[in-house]
Amino acid sequence: MQLYNTMSRKKEEFTPVRAGKVNMYVCGITAYDYSHIGHARSAVVFDVLVRYLRYLGLDVTFIRNFTDVDDKIINRANQEGASWTDIVGKYIGAFHEDMDKLGVLRADFEPKATDHITDMITLSQALIDKGHAYSTPSGDVYFRVRSFEGYGKLSGRSLDDMQAGARIAPGEEKEDPMDFALWKAAKPGEPYWDSPWGKGRPGWHIECSAMSEKYITLPLDIHGGGLDLIFPHHENEIAQSEAALGHEFSRYWVHNGFVQVNSEKMSKSLGNFKTIRDILASYLPETLRFFLLTRQYRSPIDFSFDAMDDAEKNLKRIYQSLEAMQEALQKDKWTPAKPDAAIMDEIDKTARLWAESMEDDLNTAAALGHINNLVRLVNRVLETKGLNKSEAGREALARCSRLLKEWGVVLGIFGQEPQKFLAELKNMQISRKQIDTSKIDSLIQQRQDARAAKDFTRSDAIRDELAALGVALRDTPQGVVWELL
RNA sequence: GGCGGCAUGGCCAAGUGGUAAGGCAGAGGUCUGCAAAACCUUCACCCCCAGUUCAAAUCUGGGUGCCGCCUCCA
Numbered sequence: 356m357q358l359y360n361t362m363s364r365k366k367e368e369f370t371p372v373r374a375g376k377v378n379m380y381v382c383g384i385t386a387y388d389y390s391h392i393g394h395a396r397s398a399v400v401f402d403v404l405v406r407y408l409r410y411l412g413l414d415v416t417f418i419r420n421f422t423d424v425d426d427k428i429i430n431r432a433n434q435e436g437a438s439w440t441d442i443v444g445k446y447i448g449a450f451h452e453d454m455d456k457l458g459v460l461r462a463d464f465e466p467k468a469t470d471h472i473t474d475m476i477t478l479s480q481a482l483i484d485k486g487h488a489y490s491t492p493s494g495d496v497y498f499r500v501r502s503f504e505g506y507g508k509l510s511g512r513s514l515d516d517m518q519a520g521a522r523i524a525p526g527e528e529k530e531d532p533m534d535f536a537l538w539k540a541a542k543p544g545e546p547y548w549d550s551p552w553g554k555g556r557p558g559w560h561i562e563c564s565a566m567s568e569k570y571i572t573l574p575l576d577i578h579g580g581g582l583d584l585i586f587p588h589h590e591n592e593i594a595q596s597e598a599a600l601g602h603e604f605s606r607y608w609v610h611n612g613f614v615q616v617n618s619e620k621m622s623k624s625l626g627n628f629k630t631i632r633d634i635l636a637s638y639l640p641e642t643l644r645f646f647l648l649t650r651q652y653r654s655p656i657d658f659s660f661d662a663m664d665d666a667e668k669n670l671k672r673i674y675q676s677l678e679a680m681q682e683a684l685q686k687d688k689w690t691p692a693k694p695d696a697a698i699m700d701e702i703d704k705t706a707r708l709w710a711e712s713m714e715d716d717l718n719t720a721a722a723l724g725h726i727n728n729l730v731r732l733v734n735r736v737l738e739t740k741g742l743n744k745s746e747a748g749r750e751a752l753a754r755c756s757r758l759l760k761e762w763g764v765v766l767g768i769f770g771q772e773p774q775k776f777l778a779e780l781k782n783m784q785i786s787r788k789q790i791d792t793s794k795i796d797s798l799i800q801q802r803q804d805a806r807a808a809k810d811f812t813r814s815d816a817i818r819d820e821l822a823a824l825g826v827a828l829r830d831t832p833q834g835v836v837w838e839l840l
Numbered sequence: 841g842g843c844g845g846c847a848u849g850g851c852c853a854a855g856u857g858g859u860a861a862g863g864c865a866g867a868g869g870u871c872u873g874c875a876a877a878a879c880c881u882u883c884a885c886c887c888c889c890a891g892u893u894c895a896a897a898u899c900u901g902g903g904u905g906c907c908g909c910c911u912c913c914a
Contacts (some may be wrong), residue, residue: 381914382914427913510910511844516843516910582845583912584913585844586909587910587911612845612908615907654846665852675877675878679877712854720853721861724853724861725861726862828875830874830876838877
């Protein structure tokens, strides 16, 4: 498949270092707060990448770390009057809950920084020994950026350009203002570990270098994360790892775009910050996941409730079709007929287009378009008299059913029983729109009475009344069904 | 100031050299007592200007607008 590599700034054919085997590392969260929908996007995007690579038959080892020691965590602990370990435990737990709901698979390894202090010390010491890092009198250790020739190659900046910026204040003990910390001397009241340089804690960047090396043989095939991690985080990881290893750290660098609100980045200061929990209070997890897949992963995606409503409607339409198809396929009487070549060709063509979309840098937005086309085809078969009772129709439906199932596994959607999903969706909508169901039921009964009396004027008036409440009726052979518009 | 991204119908969004996928919304039709759902039909010359080309939304140059990174950040 083609994957966009931030390092080369173009799409490249993805070829693993070892045939058939993919080692992938994605930067996880710092566990100091509930995860927001930006975290959700990153998690979903890389989850789909893992699923797709596995679908292609590759043996993927996936690592996603937790940063569990950091200024933000310490601050949060002080705010909440809790220990930093409690904070970390709470928010890692919350992360897992959120991700499970979103259908994001657990990583094969989910290492925490504090479980690998020794590895980080070892790596830092190795960098000092090679002249790539130095310790200071107060017990900090810094990476010497000037000692690493490739510094800036990922983010496309030169040290001189960066230093021209006026906003970088030289640290007192740094040789160079751009040098970054591998180890920070402990401040009073902060967690610390013993090290050759005294009590302290690791810097942020070193954890990913140390932990990736610990779990797999470098180089990585893919290193991923949010766009904002390119600089300084990933740049620094490259410097550390490549300086220590003497060879490439990761073959492909994959970065997802942001979730925005009103075309701006989410931030606490702008007050447009949405946690996953906020959204799941009024939308099903699968709707959020579906929404996140409606744009190609590198583009920014603008979050809004209107957009969520659109995603929800589309998802509902697909599930309704899945339900109808499932029901139809349970029939055991079909009139003999040869497969309809035109329809089968159309299915094959759609399957090809779906695959091409996924092959093209994981274009899930395009892939969903093809899924919708297949759904329309399913509905057409179900509606076409004759065909919907013949073996030709059954053949087509069975094929579509298989494909949709397969694609759903890759995208992490369509995994639920349609009936169950649709019922849950209705409940979610009732609660979100604060619908008074007893009132609805009562109106429906009144309408049924009117209809029984052939008073269609009254019957239609009640329908209009219900429509004004956002309720649509369906008169089916099994009785009246209502749903939300 | 340095680096980078984006601009496609009412809204969202694919497409990156051969004359515009899909979703949501709208219009007409089939179906229905009337509806709903579904299906069919319909609805765009792609921010502006100039250039390259037989051919550009798609390449080049310029302009305008928006966004991100350079500081913790998915």
